[in-house]
Amino acid sequence: xxxxxxxxxxxxxxxxxxxxxxxxxxxxxxQSFFWYRQDCRKxxxxxxxxxxxxxxxxxxxxxxxxxxxxxxxxIRDSKLSDSATYLxxxxxxxxxxxxxxxxxxxxxLLVRP
Amino acid sequence: SQTxxxxxxxxxxxxxxxxxxxxxxxxxxxxxxxxxxxxAGRGLQLLFYSVGxxxxxxxVPQNLSASRPQDRQFILSSKKLLLSDSGFxxxxxxxxxxxxxxxxxxxxxLLVL
Numbered sequence: 001x002x003x004x005x006x007x008x009x010x011x012x013x014x015x016x017x018x019x020x021x022x023x024x025x026x027x028x029x030x031q032s033f034f035w036y037r038q039d040c041r042k043x044x045x046x047x048x049x050x051x052x053x054x055x056x057x058x059x060x061x062x063x064x065x066x067x068x069x070x071x072x073x074x075i076r077d078s079k080l081s082d083s084a085t086y087l088x089x090x091x092x093x094x095x096x097x098x099x100x101x102x103x104x105x106x107x108x109l110l111v112r113p
Numbered sequence: 114s115q116t117x118x119x120x121x122x123x124x125x126x127x128x129x130x131x132x133x134x135x136x137x138x139x140x141x142x143x144x145x146x147x148x149x150x151x152x153a154g155r156g157l158q159l160l161f162y163s164v165g166x167x168x169x170x171x172x173v174p175q176n177l178s179a180s181r182p183q184d185r186q187f188i189l190s191s192k193k194l195l196l197s198d199s200g201f202x203x204x205x206x207x208x209x210x211x212x213x214x215x216x217x218x219x220x221x222x223l224l225v226l
Contacts, residue, residue, distance in 0.1 A: 032213065034214060041201075041222070042219075042220075043203055043217035043218060043219055043220050044157070044203075044217050045217070046214050046216070049214065087156075087157075100159060100162065101215055103156055103157040104156060105155065105156035106156060
């Protein structure tokens with residue numbers, strides 16, 4: 001089983017739609033969670049951290065469910081510029097591994113006019 | 114503010130040739146540094162990380178090596194490239210306290226022929 005699993009997509013949605021991505025992680029001791037965005041042929045960039053209570057940043061809402069070990073990202077009112085691959089990221093806890101992040105393979109989003 | 118540089122941006126090398134990719138960080142001291150590889154259409158694979166000068170942890174046994182000769186300089190090397198070494202090489206840094214966000218450089222796209 002992969003440490004971080006995501007549906008690869010692509011999710012093809014019209015402008016203005018609401019779209020949700022889910023991600024599951026295997027290590028219940030993980031403490032830090034993030035969503036990154038990666039545009040084609042570019043480096044990943046931090047979109048938002050994910051907090052236990054859930055958090056929102058404009059049109060983006062992230063949720064964490066520790067009991068079920070999944071993380072979600074909701075994008076409202078999708079824009080063409082939201083087209084990208086969204087990476088779910090979880091830290092690798094414990095000892096020497098505490099500095100490492102585990103990246104999911106990403107979910108591709110295509111927003112059409 | 115912090116900046117991370119990588120060079121070269123693209124590289125085409127013959128099989129069996131040596132490799133040296135450089136990464137430097139500005140605006141921070143004693144960062145954690147990371148090398149990742151991303152094969153076409155795949156997720157990020159952590160290759161090496163470093164928590165200080167001269168300290169290198171290897172994640173995947175292969176024909177690559179890493180060195181950290183200065184606090185904010187991280188070098189990825191190979192003595193003889195393989196076809197399978199082709200990919201997108203990304204350097205990243207974090208503040209070094211563990212469990213926190215990593216920030217990526219622009220990457221080097223390597224094609225081994």
